[in-house]
Amino acid sequence: MDGETITAVTITATVNIVTIISMIYYLKGKVETMEKSLNQRINDLRDSLNKRIDDIYRVLNKDITTVNK
Numbered sequence: 001m002d003g004e005t006i007t008a009v010t011i012t013a014t015v016n017i018v019t020i021i022s023m024i025y026y027l028k029g030k031v032e033t034m035e036k037s038l039n040q041r042i043n044d045l046r047d048s049l050n051k052r053i054d055d056i057y058r059v060l061n062k063d064i065t066t067v068n069k
Contacts, residue, residue: 001009
């Protein structure tokens with residue numbers, strides 16, 4: 001191989017490596033964003049379920065109090 005070919009191969013390899021590293025950082029950011037979104041959805045679901053459980057408990061407690069009277 002002559003000098004120009006070696007230079008071209010080196011540049012191509014360097015560009016490919018930089019592209020792969022950029023993709024890794026991009027995907028890492030996407031995964032972190034998805035993780036935050038999923039955690040928020042889980043927290044919202046937990047809050048919603050806790051509210052529903054509290055509502056059911058209040059209704060049952062009220063019914064028990066009414067029956068006891």
